[in-house]
Amino acid sequence: MHTFIEELIRRHALDAAQAERLWQLARLDAPPPQLRTGLQRGLAVTAALLLGAALIFWVAANWQHMALQTRLHLLEAAVLAPAVLLALLARARTALLLLTTLALGALLAFVGQTWQTGADAWQLFATWALLALPWALLARHDGLWALWLLIAGAGLFAWAGAPLGLQVLWAQDGPTSLRRYLELLLWAALFLLPLALSATGLMRQQRPTLSWSTAALLALTAWSADGIFNLLGRHTDAQFLLCALLVAGAVLLAWRRQPREYSVLALALMAANAMGLSTLGWWLFQGGNDFAAGRMLALTLVAAVSTGLSMRWLYRLQARDAPA
Template sequence: MQPTDPSDRAPLLELIERGALSPEQIPAALELTGLYPDRLRWRHFIEQLLLWLGALALVFSLLFFIAYNWDNLGRFAKFAMVEVFVAASVAGYCKWQRHPVLGKLSLCMASIGLGILLALFGQTYQTGADPWQLFFNWALLILPWTLLARFPSLWIVWLVLLNLSAILYFKTFRNTFSFLFHSDLALIWILFFFNAIALACWEVLAKTLAWLRTAWATRIIAVAAGVAATCLAFYGIFERDANVIIHFAAWLVYVAALLGYYRYQRPDLFMLAGACLSVIAVVIALMTDNLFSTLDDGSGLLLIALTIIGLSTAAAMWLRKVHKELDL
């Protein structure tokens, strides 16, 4: 089922809000304008859904089969099963590389199968490698396939693997950057810079590469960077020994860039709503830190609750205004 351009819905929604269409006429209007999915679009959606679910079922069935029969299978049988699966997936890409879905799906299956192979190797031979090395090597090995596939889903998998690698690395070597930051703070900075740079590169490349123009992928990266930026602001608020200016500067720059770009350059209500949520969270954190240190009764909680209601209402009104102005 192909997504409908949000701008196509705006005229019809305006007619409904003005009462130009009666409730009985709305279904017919949806069908005439093509906004209501017909049988062919539903069939296409179900075919794609079943195709992806079937591919994921094959991958995880291989993983669970090996795990369940671990003691009954020899090491060569285990490796042979996974290697044949990866080879078959690569062969599927070679056969269906011109197909809009099957070729990319085959490379996704091969990439996940390669991760299973790395985990199997580490578990069988007990190499003593740290967990972060598994995910980092996994990301490194599937990078050529990721470049070849030109598929946003596989790029998101690659970015997730690198994020996991960084998190697990700092759990293993907590004092790597102790001369600059506290270990947990260094991890937040790394995740913030990495995901913010990834988001900026994605948006720049999407202007020339049409296959990168998928809203859900950029939103996932923006959420990851936004969570890290908000955590930096929280750290500057609640940690007395923190450099408040640096932490707030990083958060403000990210939020301002998010609001500016996705309001005027490429409007996206999801991004704007995420920025508003981050602002509300930081304001409430500031109030919590200051009020609880000065007020001993419940008046502070009441003031915080009223502030949350007020800020949420103001954000909703502003987003609704933007929605109407831009016909999103």
């Protein structure tokens, strides 16, 4: 920017007073808007994460020497203390709610492991997400919603029975169709949730950058992996088609939405490439291993071209949308 202004001064032969006025209008020496607020919030979140890590490390170092009730009360205090401090430190609300959400997960895990409640892993994450939901609604912050989506996504992965749908590889008849379709639709709801939160005012930020990227990473991973493993396991074609349609819909939505979230669009393109190349590879090798080297070379070339074209289109799109 400095070079551009100096070029303008030389091109238009501005005198000293005009050049000084131009530099003042450029405001290059002025601090970025809302710098102090952003730094305060960033430092508060960093402090919350460091305090949470310090608590975890301290408890881990002294865990064997603590009585059972001491462990329980310590984790309970870690949950309640940030909630109580909310009344005194309103400006650190997001950081405190982040800390208490993490501590809540540790408390639930401790109770489940110590007293052997018999609950499945997905029930732990579902309970964690349910209890943390009021805090996410209170904070209305993109970052805290991203954490909540991670918790809910982990619960959904656990409820599916195996991570990333890998059970279709060894199941004899494949998973129950109705349940598998329900899982895919639940991932769709998770994918769209940040957009709904932003539109309804349940999130302060107009652009749910972090939360939507998190939801997209989880949902697109589930859809693409489920579709690919369903294809390899030779189960229902309808389920693979639904996964492909969901990924294509994610690409279309990320492309059409303004302003665009390029992280979501890039993730959707990666998932689309993965499903397309897996389908091509399955088609090439289903007839046997004859000319395997040639088929592998063809698949590699197609993968290189497909990935290159996707990245080129994404780069051009971003360059076109960039402010002048």
